[in-house]
Amino acid sequence: xxxxEELKGIASQVRxxxxxxxxxxxxxHPGGSMSSTDFMTALYFNVMDQTPETWTRDGKGQDVFIxxxxxxxxxxxxVLARRGYxxxxxxxxxxxxxxxxxGHPSVQKNLPGVHQAAGSLGQGLSCAAGVAxxxxxxxDDKKVYVxxxxxxxEEGQIWEAGIFAAHHKLDNLIAFTDWNGQQIDGKVEDVGGxxxxxAKWEAFGWKTIVTDxxxxxxxxxxxxxxGKSEGKPVMILFRSEMGHGVDFMAGTHKWHGKAPNQEQVxxxxxxxxxxxxxx
Amino acid sequence: xxxxxxxxKIDTRSGFxxxxxxxxxxxxxxxxxxxxxxxxVKMGDFAAAFPDRYFECGIxxxxxxxxxxxxxxxxxxxFAGSFAEFITGRVYDQxxxxxxxxxxxxxxxxxxxxVTLGEDGATHQTxxxxxxxxxxxxxxxxxxxxxxxxxxxxxxxAKYNGAVYLRFGRPKWPNFTDPDEPFEIGKAxxxxxxxxxxxxxxxxxxWEALGAAQALEAEGICAEVIDIATIKPLDTMTVxxxxxxxxxxxxxxxxxxxxxxxxxxxxxxATRCPTPLEFINGGDRFGQSGTPSELLAAxxxxxxxxxxxxxxxxxxxx
Numbered sequence: 001x002x003x004x005e006e007l008k009g010i011a012s013q014v015r016x017x018x019x020x021x022x023x024x025x026x027x028x029h030p031g032g033s034m035s036s037t038d039f040m041t042a043l044y045f046n047v048m049d050q051t052p053e054t055w056t057r058d059g060k061g062q063d064v065f066i067x068x069x070x071x072x073x074x075x076x077x078x079v080l081a082r083r084g085y086x087x088x089x090x091x092x093x094x095x096x097x098x099x100x101x102x103g104h105p106s107v108q109k110n111l112p113g114v115h116q117a118a119g120s121l122g123q124g125l126s127c128a129a130g131v132a133x134x135x136x137x138x139x140d141d142k143k144v145y146v147x148x149x150x151x152x153x154e155e156g157q158i159w160e161a162g163i164f165a166a167h168h169k170l171d172n173l174i175a176f177t178d179w180n181g182q183q184i185d186g187k188v189e190d191v192g193g194x195x196x197x198x199a200k201w202e203a204f205g206w207k208t209i210v211t212d213x214x215x216x217x218x219x220x221x222x223x224x225x226x227g228k229s230e231g232k233p234v235m236i237l238f239r240s241e242m243g244h245g246v247d248f249m250a251g252t253h254k255w256h257g258k259a260p261n262q263e264q265v266x267x268x269x270x271x272x273x274x275x276x277x278x279x
Numbered sequence: 280x281x282x283x284x285x286x287x288k289i290d291t292r293s294g295f296x297x298x299x300x301x302x303x304x305x306x307x308x309x310x311x312x313x314x315x316x317x318x319x320v321k322m323g324d325f326a327a328a329f330p331d332r333y334f335e336c337g338i339x340x341x342x343x344x345x346x347x348x349x350x351x352x353x354x355x356x357x358f359a360g361s362f363a364e365f366i367t368g369r370v371y372d373q374x375x376x377x378x379x380x381x382x383x384x385x386x387x388x389x390x391x392x393x394v395t396l397g398e399d400g401a402t403h404q405t406x407x408x409x410x411x412x413x414x415x416x417x418x419x420x421x422x423x424x425x426x427x428x429x430x431x432x433x434x435x436x437a438k439y440n441g442a443v444y445l446r447f448g449r450p451k452w453p454n455f456t457d458p459d460e461p462f463e464i465g466k467a468x469x470x471x472x473x474x475x476x477x478x479x480x481x482x483x484x485x486w487e488a489l490g491a492a493q494a495l496e497a498e499g500i501c502a503e504v505i506d507i508a509t510i511k512p513l514d515t516m517t518v519x520x521x522x523x524x525x526x527x528x529x530x531x532x533x534x535x536x537x538x539x540x541x542x543x544x545x546x547x548x549a550t551r552c553p554t555p556l557e558f559i560n561g562g563d564r565f566g567q568s569g570t571p572s573e574l575l576a577a578x579x580x581x582x583x584x585x586x587x588x589x590x591x592x593x594x595x596x597x
């Protein structure tokens with residue numbers, strides 16, 4: 001268990017990693033990775049019952065995390081590396097030929113920590129529901145976590161999964177949405193307005209929690225409350241800011257899928273403490 | 280020629296249902312999912328025997344494929360069933376990412392394939408599914424020819440570790456293969472040995488090919504009939520060995536001309552031993568409403584058309 005101060009430090013390093021990885025790759029998606037950094041850090045360091053030593057793809061007897069919004073690969077890779085699933089030095093290989101760190105998560109190269117491929121949007125929630133269902137069948141009381149994007153929630157399959165998980169009472173399924181309000185073409189409300197996302201999930205029969213996705217007390221409390229659900233799957237809507245942590249990247253869709261240049265990296269590094277040693 | 284007796288017409292989808300029940304008895308990891316088509320895809324017996332391992336997904340095939348992938352990666356052996364169109368074309372991207380690229384042990388149970396679905400018409404009669412599934416890296420594609428073979432193929436699919444597309448149909452159809460012959464994935468079955476022409480057939484058209492061989496025999500033509508029950512991986516040795524003997528062939532399938540068994544065999548033979556070929560398929564067309572036998576004749580898929588094609592290719596050889 002990391003303290004709140006330690007979590008902040010790890011998250012700062014993870015954001016440094018994301019920016020440097022994407023910059024070295026020359027492409028990638030830093031914005032959503034940075035809005036998801038705090039709750040992904042909390043999940044892997046304080047919430048999930050899963051360790052690099054015991055991790056298996058089938059996840060039997062342990063918690064499982066599925067990434068649905070596959071373009072958030074940088075934050076997943078950075079958190080996994082910092083948690084010890086593979087050497088942090090490997091982060092520099094993101095998107096390079098032969099790398100285990102494919103542009104979007106792959107299981108083809110056996111990267112520890114990655115349960116399923118992702119990239120084509122809207123599919124991970126269904127997959128996570130399948131893992132949750134298998135756990136119910138096996139009387140395995142561990143949880144399944146899944147990260148969705150708010151823009152991703154425009155996909156119809158997300159709502160098919162919503163019906164399915166509620167119908168089958170998958171209360172071991174804890175989904176969370178990076179509710180940063182941005183997508184590639186602009187603000188979500190201007191591109192594919194989702195309206196009242198909480199009301200939508202409530203109407204689909206889910207337990208919902210809305211909280212601040214950049215406050216570790218709020219994040220940890222939300223995960224704890226989610227874990228107590230009975231009879232209903234849970235959707236945590238983390239209010240967040242795209243590009244959070246670096247002033248010129250924050251709050252705009254322009255950093256959804258763009259790599260910072262060297263000058264921008266240097267400027268960003270001044271705003272983020274190096275707490276665990278850069279890779 | 281070797282005699283085949285129809286032990287009583289029965290749909291191949293019922294062979295799937297019987298195989299699924301047996302696979303479920305053999306392995307408790309086997310689970311079944313459907314999208315509001317339990318009766319149509321014959322999952323009822325499995326559901327009754329193993330209610331806790333049967334999951335209704337409602338009318339949401341995309342979600343069903345994802346759920347199946349999740350269950351598979353968690354150690355289950357899921358059979359996800361629907362009509363052929365809705366378990367391929369409708370969910371192609373889901374299969375590609377979650378099953379094929381995702382390397383999950385999912386079995387796609389595909390019923391009502393081809394024009395022999397009959398009266399429902401073209402929205403439900405896919406003849407493009409083999410092409411779609413063949414194109415996915417690592418996907419095994421099986422298209423058995425009768426009830427017995429479909430049952431045994433289902434049991435074999437459950438034992439095989441990897442993604443499988445299992446195609447079967449709706450109409451009552453002759454049942455003529457050995458019920459006790461275990462199905463071997465990747466094996467082509469020589470149904471009748473011949474020397475003049477080979478008829479490669481898959482699915483329902485194996486019976487039509489046997490009928491054609493009988494008619495050809497009456498005219499003194501000795502046709503070899505090979506049941507290509509597994510389309511991918513293709514049993515290329517059996518294909519080539521037969522061609523070395525007969526030096527010409529007809530390829531028959533209930534599928535669009537594009538991307539099916541015909542193009543597959545033509546591709547293999549083009550590089551290994553170029554051979555005169557004729558093709559029996561649905562052309563580049565959609566199906567339409569009608570009875571299965573009307574449609575087989577109208578789309579040129581019945582034994583009479585296979586006989587004509589065999590004579591034509593024999594002329595080209597000689």
